Amino acid sequence: MKTKDLLKKVRKIEIKTRRLSDQLFSGQYHSAFKGRGMTFAEVRPYQYGDDVRRIDWNVTARHRTPFVKLFEEERELTVLLVVDISGSENFGTRHMLKREMITEIAATLAFSAIKNNDKVGLILHTDRIELFIPPKKGRSHVLNIIRQLLDFRPEGRGTSVSTALRFAFNVLKKTGIVFVISDFMDTGYADTLKILARKHDTIGIRVYDPAEADIPNLGFALLTDPETGRAAYVDTSSARVRAKVREHFRRFDDYFLNAFRRSGSGHIRIATGDSYVKALMNYFKTSVK
Numbered sequence: 701m702k703t704k705d706l707l708k709k710v711r712k713i714e715i716k717t718r719r720l721s722d723q724l725f726s727g728q729y730h731s732a733f734k735g736r737g738m739t740f741a742e743v744r745p746y747q748y749g750d751d752v753r754r755i756d757w758n759v760t761a762r763h764r765t766p767f768v769k770l771f772e773e774e775r776e777l778t779v780l781l782v783v784d785i786s787g788s789e790n791f792g793t794r795h796m797l798k799r800e801m802i803t804e805i806a807a808t809l810a811f812s813a814i815k816n817n818d819k820v821g822l823i824l825h826t827d828r829i830e831l832f833i834p835p836k837k838g839r840s841h842v843l844n845i846i847r848q849l850l851d852f853r854p855e856g857r858g859t860s861v862s863t864a865l866r867f868a869f870n871v872l873k874k875t876g877i878v879f880v881i882s883d884f885m886d887t888g889y890a891d892t893l894k895i896l897a898r899k900h901d902t903i904g905i906r907v908y909d910p911a912e913a914d915i916p917n918l919g920f921a922l923l924t925d926p927e928t929g930r931a932a933y934v935d936t937s938s939a940r941v942r943a944k945v946r947e948h949f950r951r952f953d954d955y956f957l958n959a960f961r962r963s964g965s966g967h968i969r970i971a972t973g974d975s976y977v978k979a980l981m982n983y984f985k986t987s988v989k
Contacts, residue, residue: 710846713807720977721811743767778835779813779820780872780900781806782864783849784882786826787857787926793911794973801907802881803849805976809879810842822848823871825864826856832871857927862889869896881905883912885927885952890959903966903983906956908949910971915945 743756746766759767783806789799806822813820814837821835822845831852833845861882868878869892878896884906896902917937924931935941953969960967966987970979 706847706851709850710843713804713846713850714811714843717804717807718811721808721815742770744770777813777816777818778872778874778876779809779818780823780835780868780876780878781809781820781845782823782825782868782878782880782882784826784859784861784864784884785824785830785852785854786859786885788859788883788885789907790926791912792909792972793916794909794971796972798883798907798909798972801970801972801976803846805881805905805907805970805980806849806879807842807846808977808980810845814838814842820845821872823864823868824848824852824854825860825867826854827858827860828856828863829867830854830856832867834871835876857929859883859886859927861886862892865889865892865896869899872900875899877901877903879903879905881907883908884956887952887955890955890962893959893965894963897963897965901966902960902963903968904956904960905968905970906953907970907972907976908953910973913946913949913953913971915942917942 743759744767746755746760746768750768754768754770756767756769783802785799789802790797792798792800810820810822817837819835819837820842822831822833823829824831831848833841833848859882861880861884865880868880872878878900880902882905884904893902893904915936919935919937920933921936922931923934956969957967966983968979968983970976
């Protein structure tokens with residue numbers, strides 16, 4: 701993409717996603733994830749109405765009068781965006797490709813992070829790690845993230861979610877928030893996800909196209925696998941073929957839901973024809989701690 705066209709596209713994404721971030725996630729964003737970001741500040745004598753679970757029994761025993769622990773929120777969080785840019789993301793039958801929606805979701809989350817004075821980093825992956833941008837603050841840093849999301853050309857075409865999760869665990873030393881954004885057309889990542897989720901708040905965002913869940917009846921059509929490049933004519937009017945497509949989609953969908961639920965992680969499913977704004981807003985509202 702030419703530099704001029706890229707800058708224009710970056711600016712367009714910034715205007716749209718920054719406005720959405722301002723409107724929807726201010727306040728709710730931090731409330732949803734601050735549960736682990738508490739540090740001990742001091743103790744003081746117990747007062748009527750204090751939570752008894754905060755009583756410091758060691759200090760209470762020494763002074764023979766109850767004392768409670770006071771905590772304060774850490775001033776910043778670290779947000780890591782783990783984004784799948786494999787070949788299957790370059791598909792879409794609605795208003796946008798999956799990769800386009802993923803880019804907007806990631807940009808919205810990135811602006812939410814810097815609005816709340818948090819650091820944000822990026823991992824781009826296929827079946828390998830394609831790019832890592834360490835977490836930092838600032839508008840120029842986020843604009844660089846958006847540029848990479850828009851214009852990065854990967855070497856790989858396949859998908860390995862477990863490779864990306866393992867890399868995220870290794871590079872994110874301080875407890876943070878990990879958003880894993882992908883179509884999750886993959887399996888075998890459940891154990892790695894459990895390890896990551898023990899230390900970090902982890903949220904999976906599955907972006908899919910409705911045609912992947914239920915292929916439309918187009919008669920004989922030439923279909924190409926974007927990750928392998930293999931092409932074949934398929935009779936989409938066949939009930940057997942359509943049932944196989946639904947089963948293929950459901951296998952990945954069930955694995956995604958089970959893996960994230962069992963690891964105690966958050967999960968969101970968004971179709972390319974739906975509003976990702978509404979889906980994200982509902983998640984943040986229901987996740988407020």
